[in-house]
Amino acid sequence: MSMIDSVVIAGAGQAGAWVARTLRSEGYAGRIVMCGAEAEPPYERPPLSKEQLVPGAPGMTYLIGAEEFPELSVDWRAATSIEKIDRASRRVALSSGRWLDYGALVIATGGRAHLPPIPGFDLGCVFTLRSLGDARRLRSRLLPGSRVLVVGGGWIGLEVAATAVQAGAVVTLAEMGPSLCARSGSPALSSYLYELHASKGVNLRLNTRVVQLLGNGQDGCIAEFHDGSKHEADVVVLGAGMRPNSEIALEADLDCDGGVVVDAAGRTSDPAIYAAGDVAVLRTSDGRKLRLESWQNAQDQGIGVAQSLLGKPVQYDPVPFFWSSQYDALIQMAGNPRDATQSLVRGVGRQRTHIGLDSSGRVVFGMCINAPRDIRMVRRSISDTSSDRWQPMDGFVADGSLTS
Numbered sequence: 469m470s471m472i473d474s475v476v477i478a479g480a481g482q483a484g485a486w487v488a489r490t491l492r493s494e495g496y497a498g499r500i501v502m503c504g505a506e507a508e509p510p511y512e513r514p515p516l517s518k519e520q521l522v523p524g525a526p527g528m529t530y531l532i533g534a535e536e537f538p539e540l541s542v543d544w545r546a547a548t549s550i551e552k553i554d555r556a557s558r559r560v561a562l563s564s565g566r567w568l569d570y571g572a573l574v575i576a577t578g579g580r581a582h583l584p585p586i587p588g589f590d591l592g593c594v595f596t597l598r599s600l601g602d603a604r605r606l607r608s609r610l611l612p613g614s615r616v617l618v619v620g621g622g623w624i625g626l627e628v629a630a631t632a633v634q635a636g637a638v639v640t641l642a643e644m645g646p647s648l649c650a651r652s653g654s655p656a657l658s659s660y661l662y663e664l665h666a667s668k669g670v671n672l673r674l675n676t677r678v679v680q681l682l683g684n685g686q687d688g689c690i691a692e693f694h695d696g697s698k699h700e701a702d703v704v705v706l707g708a709g710m711r712p713n714s715e716i717a718l719e720a721d722l723d724c725d726g727g728v729v730v731d732a733a734g735r736t737s738d739p740a741i742y743a744a745g746d747v748a749v750l751r752t753s754d755g756r757k758l759r760l761e762s763w764q765n766a767q768d769q770g771i772g773v774a775q776s777l778l779g780k781p782v783q784y785d786p787v788p789f790f791w792s793s794q795y796d797a798l799i800q801m802a803g804n805p806r807d808a809t810q811s812l813v814r815g816v817g818r819q820r821t822h823i824g825l826d827s828s829g830r831v832v833f834g835m836c837i838n839a840p841r842d843i844r845m846v847r848r849s850i851s852d853t854s855s856d857r858w859q860p861m862d863g864f865v866a867d868g869s870l871t872s
């Protein structure tokens with residue numbers, strides 16, 4: 469058992485909650501203090517762009533309910549940010565003005581919505597989506613017939629577009645690049661998403677950059693696009709990616725590179741400080757730097773950090789996994805499409821599986837639409853190093869959809 473007498477967790481989100489929960493479930497008896505900038509207990513964010521945006525949204529499921537903190541003997545400080553790390557004296561400054569000592573510190577501060585440098589992004593009709601508070605504010609504006617402009621064709625923008633359409637809104641989506649979800653690296657996915665949203669009536673405008681937002685004299689906005697054309701909307705939702713909340717680490721001179729750099733044990737460049745979740749950049753065994761923005765990663769890396777704190781050997785080496793649900797499509801992806809040199813496909817339309825193979829025929833990526841059994845095989849296959857690993861044969865045909 470570790471000799472660490474107290475663990476302070478910065479951030480009461482998905483990763484932070486799993487650190488606390490795992491520490492207790494694996495027998496840690498020392499003090500745990502969890503400081504969260506939000507007033508809410510830790511909750512899962514995926515519902516925020518889906519069921520939480522519609523009228524009559526169900527109650528949230530908390531990762532640790534407020535009543536559970538005393539049972540777990542975790543000192544949860546709600547609406548309390550960690551503002552500074554003093555590494556020399558191993559203490560942190562809180563937004564309450566107090567200081568707190570730590571034996572080990574875990575940075576699990578996630579990220580915030582990126583605000584593109586567009587004049588007018590601070591107008592009342594402009595929304596971002598990262599927290600439950602954001603979802604509640606946006607929900608009250610997604611009404612039948614309301615004109616919604618989504619800026620950004622990434623995951624959050626597309627999920628908001630789908631939810632808004634289903635709420636009866638009239639949706640336009642402006643993406644400055646030539647394809648949707650281009651960052652995911654799969655041309656097959658981009659074209660699938662385009663067809664899906666177009667078929668549901670979303671007005672998709674690719675290669676379209678918003679240069680300015682102006683008030684329309686009522687509650688709405690007028691967006692000006694790069695070509696001078698204008699578009700009026702009641703609600704504008706910015707889905708322009710996120711930025712990791714790594715400022716406290718940077719100011720404390722920890723190794724940061726687009727997030728807080730950690731090793732496979734979750735340790736930062738200071739052996740008493742760990743990081744997990746969206747804020748953490750994993751230095752992989754082959755020297756790559758990997759920052760994942762996904763529910764699965766936040767949970768698994770949080771669990772790994774807790775085990776490291778308990779003195780267990782941890783080699784966190786994740787197979788990236790992400791899912792999204794839009795309309796009636798469950799989209800699940802595992803692995804990295806950029807590692808694929810050939811691709812196979814099975815199925816058509818609303819149910820299909822794309823597989824990426826490397827030059828040795830090994831499965832390195834899968835994108836499954838409404839095919840949950842296939843994604844299980846893909847995930848198992850990517851991590852399986854044995855020679856009798858899954859060979860995707862039945863019904864698969866070669867195509868260039870991932871590699872073209």
Ligand SMILES: Cc1cc2nc3c(=O)[nH]c(=O)nc-3n(C[C@H](O)[C@H](O)[C@H](O)COP(=O)(O)OP(=O)(O)OC[C@H]3O[C@@H](n4cnc5c(N)ncnc54)[C@H](O)[C@@H]3O)c2cc1C
Nearest residue numbers: 479481482483505513514549550578745746761762763766
């Ligand atoms: C709208 C939305 C939909 C999503 N949908 C999916 C999905 O369908 N599938 C999927 O795989 N992933 C999805 N994700 C991503 C997933 O939710 C995140 O990857 C995950 O929440 C990351 O967990 P985290 O603990 O690292 O950060 P977070 O969950 O963001 O938690 C970090 C917490 O730290 C707090 N904080 C920040 N700075 C400080 C500080 N200095 N001191 C104290 N507290 C601080 C923040 O306020 C926040 O509460 C979605 C994310 C969003 C926003």
